[in-house]
Amino acid sequence: MTDDRSPALDRHLLTITQRPPRVFVHGDGSWLVDDSGRRYLDLVQGWAVNSLGHSPALVAEALASQAGRLLNPGPAYYSRPMLDLARRLTELSCFDRVFLASSGAEANEGAVKLARRWGQKMKGGAHEVINFHDGFHGRTLAMMSASGKPGWDRLYAPMPTGFAKARLHDIESVRRALTPATVAVMLEFVQGEAGVNLVDAGFVRELRALCTAHDLLLIADEVQTGIGRCGTAFAYEQYGIEPDLMTLAKGIGGGVPLSALLCKERFNCFEPGDQGGTFCGNPLMAAVGLAVVNEVCRxxxxxxxxxxxxxxxxxxxxxxxxxxxxxxxxxxxxxxxxxxxxxxxxxxxxxxxxxxxxxxxxxxxxxxxxxxxxxxxxxxxxxxxxxxxxxxxxxxxx
Structure with a gap:
């Protein structure tokens, strides 16, 4: 048994966070067990990742079944789970097209890339994205610039540019951030990392109207709120509007690394080779995602x-x-x-x-x-x- 009080637990790990001195070895539903046999009732669930709890049979069966057939033919080829999951997500939502990836930051990067590609083709090179103070969109350099977390604009300076900041519930601050180079506004309906700050429905409607009037993309970051977390398949359903792009991660994989970027047909403007990734749409993760989505979205x-x-x-x-x-x-x-x-x-x-x-x-x-x-x-x-x-x-x- 590992001595869970030993300061040497992390001697081989890069220092990125302060972890408590315990090693988890087993999980079942809402419970975790460490290597001393102590049990914990888990209300974190991998930061809203384990939508069906720890080690659900549904996920284990999907992994085992797909692993015995096909793991990853490569992103340049179709697989049945990739196609089936993309179809299911469009059936459940207001969107027409899906790109599958591995993390929320990757999906959000994809959304910004797609918006900028559309801006190049349809808005004279418009590329700036308006985000909100206290927002959180991931830990890549670009997504740290997009996020409104205090201090992140200096941590790895120089940072990528092209991201302006507005304030929630202040539509005039959004108007002030607009320039001829603006292409999109990116929003979380619930700012989870900022302390579960709910966005007012009236403000969301104002934002949708503003984006429509200025021909801007409204990007919904539903990495944490999507796939049932808020009581509907997607949080946008509770706001009476339709975004133009949406990102999903966390709960869509039920514990495995999976994310998605969804868009309406009008914004399906990537050229072959513009976007991709070695593990994007791999059948192993897609099979799990399909099983999770079919269960949660009933x-x-x-x-x-x-x-x-x-x-x-x-x-x-x-x-x-x-x-x-x-x-x-x-x-x-x-x-x-x-x-x-x-x-x-x-x-x-x-x-x-x-x-x-x-x-x-x-x-x-x-x-x-x-x-x-x-x-x-x-x-x-x-x-x-x-x-x-x-x-x-x-x-x-x-």
Whole structure:
């Protein structure tokens, strides 16, 4: 057994984050087990990646079945899973075309490339994209420039250019950012990394109208909100508008690396060779994605997600009242609890150390906890999680 308290655990890993001193060896649904046998109820799920929980049979079966047939003929050839997943995504959405990739950042890069290619062909070389302060679109250099996370414009300077910033719920700030070189506006309907900030539906409608009036692409980054996370197949369905491009990742693969860029036919303007990638559309990941999408996007499954989202919201509201927290917010099963002080990291640590079972939480801000449980979490597990959260808050605040 590995000594999970050893400071040498990461001696062979490049230092990129501070990981807790435990090694996970097994997962089942909403639960993880480390190599000491300790169990944890997981409300992080790989940062909203494991839409069906840990090691679901559906994903394991899709992997095993496809692995025995065809892994990766290369992106220059068709495969049946690639075609079937692309068809299914267009059936479920307002889009006509699909490009499959491996990560959210890759899908978002693809969206910016497609917008710029369209700008070259249809708008006299327009290439600038308007993004929003506190937005998050990934960790490539271009997507760090596109993101509105404080300090990211200096971390790896010089950074790629062509990204302007506006403020959520301030349509005039979007107008001020417009130039003759503007080609698109890129938006998250819920800013997850910024603390689960919901975008107002009225602002989204204003933004859609502005983009239409100026012949700009509206790009929906649904990397975290798509594939059932918010209680509908895609979050845009709850805003009464249709984007021109949309990106998906995280939950679409149910735990495996898969993402997608979708567009309407009008914007299908890549020339052969403009875009690609060694693993893009490989049948192994596409087969898993198809299985996950078919499961999650059923009407009865999505109805259950909405029910569990309401249960989590009620539970967090009760905790907020009992502990003097400012409140909770979210959409579906992407929610946050705002704390009255900067104790989020202490609560995360206390929750993971509870006996006999720990609770895994995420703190994207010093005074905020984020919850991203499996979409099929049971009502009983969710009640247990809320009880454990109460214990952790008592541990920190007495």
């Amino acid at each position: 009407a009865d499954f999505l109805a259950d997600v909405r029910q569990r989202g309401e249960q989590l919201s009620r539970g967090l509201q009760a905790i907020a009242r009992d502990f003097g927290c400012p409140g909770e917010r979210g959409l579906g099963l992407l929610r946050a609890l705002q704390l009255p002080s900067d104790d989020a990291a202490a609560v995360v640590e206390a929750a993971s150390s509870l006996a006999p079972a720990g609770l895994l939480l995420n703190a994207p801000r010093p005074n905020l906890l984020r919850f991203m449980p499996a979409l099929n979490i049971s009502a009983a597990d969710l009640d247990d999680a809320l009880g454990l959260l109460r214990q952790a808050l008592h541990e920190v605040w007495g």
